[in-house]
Amino acid sequence: MAEKKDVVIIGAGAAGMMCAIEAGKRGRRVLVIDHAKAPGEKIRISGGGRCNFTNIHAGPKNFLSANPHFCKSALARYGARDFLALVEKHGIAWHEKTLGQLFCDHSAKDIIRMLLAEMRDAAAELRLETTVASVERHGAGFRVMTGDGPVDAQSLVVASGGKSIPKMGATGLAYKIAEQFGLALVETRPGLVPLTLDPVQLETIGELAGVAADAEARSGKTAFREAVLITHRGLSGPAILQISSYWREGQDIVLRLMPDIDIASILKGLRRTNGKQAVQTALGDILPRRLAQFFADGAKLTGRQLADLSDKTIDALSASIQAWAIKPAGSEGYRTAEVTLGGVDTNGLDSKTMQAKAVPGLYFVGECVDVTGWLGGYNFQWAWASGFAAGQDV
Numbered sequence: 001m002a003e004k005k006d007v008v009i010i011g012a013g014a015a016g017m018m019c020a021i022e023a024g025k026r027g028r029r030v031l032v033i034d035h036a037k038a039p040g041e042k043i044r045i046s047g048g049g050r051c052n053f054t055n056i057h058a059g060p061k062n063f064l065s066a067n068p069h070f071c072k073s074a075l076a077r078y079g080a081r082d083f084l085a086l087v088e089k090h091g092i093a094w095h096e097k098t099l100g101q102l103f104c105d106h107s108a109k110d111i112i113r114m115l116l117a118e119m120r121d122a123a124a125e126l127r128l129e130t131t132v133a134s135v136e137r138h139g140a141g142f143r144v145m146t147g148d149g150p151v152d153a154q155s156l157v158v159a160s161g162g163k164s165i166p167k168m169g170a171t172g173l174a175y176k177i178a179e180q181f182g183l184a185l186v187e188t189r190p191g192l193v194p195l196t197l198d199p200v201q202l203e204t205i206g207e208l209a210g211v212a213a214d215a216e217a218r219s220g221k222t223a224f225r226e227a228v229l230i231t232h233r234g235l236s237g238p239a240i241l242q243i244s245s246y247w248r249e250g251q252d253i254v255l256r257l258m259p260d261i262d263i264a265s266i267l268k269g270l271r272r273t274n275g276k277q278a279v280q281t282a283l284g285d286i287l288p289r290r291l292a293q294f295f296a297d298g299a300k301l302t303g304r305q306l307a308d309l310s311d312k313t314i315d316a317l318s319a320s321i322q323a324w325a326i327k328p329a330g331s332e333g334y335r336t337a338e339v340t341l342g343g344v345d346t347n348g349l350d351s352k353t354m355q356a357k358a359v360p361g362l363y364f365v366g367e368c369v370d371v372t373g374w375l376g377g378y379n380f381q382w383a384w385a386s387g388f389a390a391g392q393d394v
């Protein structure tokens with residue numbers, strides 16, 4: 001005999017738990033299934049253990065999707081301030097770090113405890129270490145074959161996340177279920193991920209491993225201003241993670257180091273007032289020393305005095321620093337990517353409810369949907385908002 005529920009949710013991550021809370025509050029009999037030992041594992045490791053749980057400025061402009069309008073409705077109905085109100089209701093101390101990013105003062109586990117408490121209050125059941133063998137249509141609803149036996153439900157919510165960090169339990173199950181029911185997929189790729197360089201580039205740039213600098217990182221028309229970090233494998237740091245979601249193989253990333261400073265003007269001024277100064281010394285007052293030496297060497301100007309430089313030479317040197325084009329070889333992939341770009345095509349989903357238009361009762365929420373946020377709390381905000389939207393409808 002199959003167990004009967006109103007709603008089965010696959011995945012006890014951010015989106016699945018939010019959906020369970022909202023559906024449970026409406027009196028629906030909810031079962032959340034997860035194959036992991038603990039719920040919300042990505043919440044636990046997020047934000048360096050403090051969970052950047054939302055961004056106070058979150059809006060549609062902060063998300064990538066083949067249909068940039070899709071996320072509007074859910075974000076309007078459940079915004080950053082709604083989640084913050086929940087955090088405050090539970091007395092969780094928080095702070096704004098930078099650029100509207102809200103973090104827990106103490107631990108990301110506070111957020112998991114909060115969601116579990118809300119689930120208990122809403123009488124939503126959680127079953128961990130439970131596998132999903134198959135999912136099929138059963139009458140007007142669905143039958144989920146779990147490791148513990150069959151469960152029948154009117155509504156099935158797929159909240160099993162994307163492909164990022166397979167070590168933490170990511171499986172790509174959502175895409176399989178979407179395909180099984182005839183929903184289209186937008187090609188997936190790793191997002192918010194460090195970029196790698198080829199061995200030839202690493203021979204020169206690799207010597208800068210460990211250097212960080214303020215920069216604007218540009219790919220095509222999109223640019224992010226934050227820190228860039230050079231690693232022994234390539235490029236990282238928040239500006240690179242951000243731009244990685246827009247970058248495609250074969251394209252350049254253009255770095256403008258020290259974007260607030262007009263390096264050419266400064267060097268020309270110093271040429272007048274301190275002409276005997278060596279080029280690498282002058283650059284060393286503007287850039288981290290190893291970068292200063294790298295660019296002076298690259299321009300074959302190490303040891304030369306500023307007074308010897310023509311305007312053209314200074315302009316070229318400055319451009320090498322403030323329009324530094326690098327062609328990454330690839331990315332670190334799903335092993336370290338914070339998110340998965342692409343996923344269930346939003347054309348097949350109702351933006352108000354997350355329900356599959358062609359399959360009544362089937363819902364997709366969170367990262368498995370083709371809506372991906374920037375770095376900075378946006379991805380959790382999408383998980384909360386899409387989970388909330390489905391929770392009102394299942």
Ligand code: FDA
Pocket residue numbers: 010011012013014015016033034035036039040041042043045046047048051052053054130131132159160161162164165168169170171172173337338339365366367368376377378379380381383
């Ligand atoms: P999520 O991946 O959280 O949950 C899916 C659940 O489904 C998991 O519990 C998994 O075990 C389960 N599951 C998967 N396959 C299954 C199967 N076959 N059967 C049963 N269960 C299955 N975002 C942000 O806004 N702020 C931040 O600070 C961070 N920090 C961060 C750090 C790191 C290291 C990573 C990897 C990611 C982040 N993120 C982030 C991104 C954020 O974690 C992500 O967007 C959300 O967790 C997505 O929530 P979901 O609920 O959609 O999936």
